[in-house]
Amino acid sequence: MRLSKVLLLSILMLSGCAQLENFFEETSNQSSENEIGEEIDQDMTDYPKEPEEEPEKELSEEEVMIQELPTEANVTDWNLILVNPWEALPENYEAEFVEVDNTQQIDARIVDAWNNWRDAALEAGHNLFFASGYRTVERQRNNFNNSVAGYLSEGYSEEESIEKTKEYLTEPGHSEHHTGLALDIVDHEWINAGGRLDPEYDTQESQKWLVETMADYGFILRYPASKEEITGIQYESWHFRYVGVEHAQFMKKYDLVLEEYVDLIKIRDEM
Numbered sequence: 051m052r053l054s055k056v057l058l059l060s061i062l063m064l065s066g067c068a069q070l071e072n073f074f075e076e077t078s079n080q081s082s083e084n085e086i087g088e089e090i091d092q093d094m095t096d097y098p099k100e101p102e103e104e105p106e107k108e109l110s111e112e113e114v115m116i117q118e119l120p121t122e123a124n125v126t127d128w129n130l131i132l133v134n135p136w137e138a139l140p141e142n143y144e145a146e147f148v149e150v151d152n153t154q155q156i157d158a159r160i161v162d163a164w165n166n167w168r169d170a171a172l173e174a175g176h177n178l179f180f181a182s183g184y185r186t187v188e189r190q191r192n193n194f195n196n197s198v199a200g201y202l203s204e205g206y207s208e209e210e211s212i213e214k215t216k217e218y219l220t221e222p223g224h225s226e227h228h229t230g231l232a233l234d235i236v237d238h239e240w241i242n243a244g245g246r247l248d249p250e251y252d253t254q255e256s257q258k259w260l261v262e263t264m265a266d267y268g269f270i271l272r273y274p275a276s277k278e279e280i281t282g283i284q285y286e287s288w289h290f291r292y293v294g295v296e297h298a299q300f301m302k303k304y305d306l307v308l309e310e311y312v313d314l315i316k317i318r319d320e321m
């Protein structure tokens with residue numbers, strides 16, 4: 051009996067034919083399983099006939115992504131910290147910051163990643179310019195207040211001045227630069243030609259190279275043009291954020307911003 055079942059299953063496996071499948075289900079009274087391999091060694095004679103299987107449901111894109119999420123991804127991971135217009139930097143946030151490129155500070159844990167990325171860029175012919183890294187809340191507050199004061203002196207109301215300032219400056223405590231994991235990057239050529247941190251930097255070869263290679267070094271383009279409503283920040287072709295290679299590759303593959311990625315992890319954890 052068992053041998054004939056194995057034979058039947060082998061035929062089934064080779065053919066994948068629906069008719070044979072029906073034939074098998076009718077002849078074998080024990081199970082409607084048609085997955086082979088693990089099943090054939092089991093003695094299924096004691097099993098009652100299982101109820102009809104429901105047709106396999108196609109997984110939604112979200113379900114597929116959740117299945118493929120790096121298993122150890124955790125919303126409390128240091129490299130997944132979310133600081134945005136709605137989430138302020140935690141008051142007790144602590145990290146070690148070190149100076150790189152003789153100008154900017156970054157989180158000590160990402161120094162190697164940055165050095166490797168910058169060196170690879172140079173090898174590819176792009177002389178990167180690290181425009182801005184770690185920024186204290188205090189400094190952001192000064193920038194913010196100076197900007198508001200400027201608008202006030204131009205005759206805007208206080209409310210208007212704050213609104214206008216917020217168009218291009220994040221509120222103190224809400225800038226990702228407070229984490230030391232965000233880097234504003236352009237290249238020397240762009241700066242020397244009078245370019246600044248503006249979206250048109252994406253016309254440059256170095257920016258394209260950065261986007262192409264970022265995930266390999268653990269970085270993401272934090273504020274893409276297509277996700278302004280989700281990030282709450284206008285497109286910034288120069289602002290990159292370290293999240294780690296595995297997370298970065300996943301986000302790149304599925305075109306996710308950090309807000310979406312963290313949400314996905316939360317959904318998985320609630321399942």
Ligand SMILES: [Zn+2]
Nearest residue numbers: 232233234289
């Ligand atoms: Zn930035």
